[in-house]
Amino acid sequence: MNRALATASTSDTARAVARLAGASASGVPCAPVRDLIGRDDLAAAYAVQAALTERRLSAGARVVGRKIGLTSVAVQRQLGVDRPDFGVLFDDMACADGGTIRGGQVLQPRVEAEVAFVLGADLTDGALDTAQVRDAIEYGVAALEVCGSRVAGWDISLGDTVADNASAGAYVLGERRRTLDETEPVDVVMSMSVNGAEVATGKGADCLGDPVEAVAWLARTAYDLGDPLRAGQVVLSGALGPMRPVSPGDTVTATLSGFGTVTVHFGEEEVS
Structure with a gap:
């Protein structure tokens, strides 16, 4: 990513940061930030993301x-x-x-x-292939x-979601660990259900052709941006099927062949 391509002004970038930070703090989604940084100015959008990350780090995160994100054609559409x-x-x-x-932990989940x-190893040099x-x-x-989106109604362009930390909210890891010698991610078949009803299906090849290829793309991109991947880090490689909205009280379970199942519940909205 070439930061020199950014066209948003420093003041507009700061306003975008403040808008998204305010939505996160208040729990009230905000207007999109593309009016400030543009729809497709990735350098500006990642600059906003980096500034928001620094805020989180300064607060102890x-x-x-x-x-x-956006590795599945279904989600891109x-x-x-x-x-x-x-x-x-x-x-x-x-x-867990x-x-x-x-309830309220993730906006518009x-x-x-x-x-x-x-x-298990740093990806800080080499071919990163x-x-x-x-x-x-x-x-x-x-x-x-x-x-989760801090932008009201998920009214997002690419610039909006990148600035908003790629619409990250929370994540759940299953307990069955498999090496790449034991399970080949590209061959995975996925089924996801909400309250027992299947709502999404997909396969490993739906994630940029292969989830491992998606991680290679990230490794090169993160290196180019000066913040390479490190040993011990978790990498969510991208959706195998479409996102589905959830409501308080829902239970979501996904089954991935070779990797087993993973489940999460959504609590009721907290009353202030």
């Missing part, structure tokens, strides 16, 4: 990994975009398998199923990503 993006995973986003997402990887990434992956697990 810890980065534990990354999420890749849902949001009207044609390329992947990425965001940051913080320690307070993790939810079978656990509960608090939507859920998608995917393969998550835990890295598929072979190197495979060697760096310690294991994979079934995962649910709970996407």
Whole structure:
């Protein structure tokens, strides 16, 4: 990503940061920020994301990994975009398998199923190609990503979602760990249900052709931006099917062949 291509002014970037930070703090979704940074100015959008990340770090949050978004054609069609993006995973986003997402914890939640990887080695130099990434992956697990948008009504362009930390909200990792020698992510078949009714299906090849290829894309992109992937980090590789909205009281379960199941519950909205 070439930061020199950014066209948004410093003041407009700061206003976008303030708008999204305000929505996060208040729990009230805001207007899109594309009026400030443009629809497709990725350099400006990632600058906003980086500034919001610094705010979180200053407040005591810890980065534990990354999420890749917009890897599924189905999700790209849902949001009207044609390329992947990425965001940051913080320690307070993790939810245990079978656990509960608090009411209001994630704004306007939507859920998608995917393969998550835990890295056993840094990806800080070298070719950062598929072979190197495979060697760096310690294991994979079934995962649910709970996407959330600080932008009202999910009225987002690519610039809006990138600025808004790629619409990251929370994530859940399954308990069955598999190495790439045990389960091949590209061959995974996924089914996701809400309250027992199937709402989405997909397969590993629906994630940029192969979830491992998605991680290789992220490794190169993160390196180019000066913040490479590190050992121990979690990488959510991207949706295998469309996102589905959820409501308080819902239970979501995904089954990924070879990786088993992963489940999360959604608590009732808290009354103030």
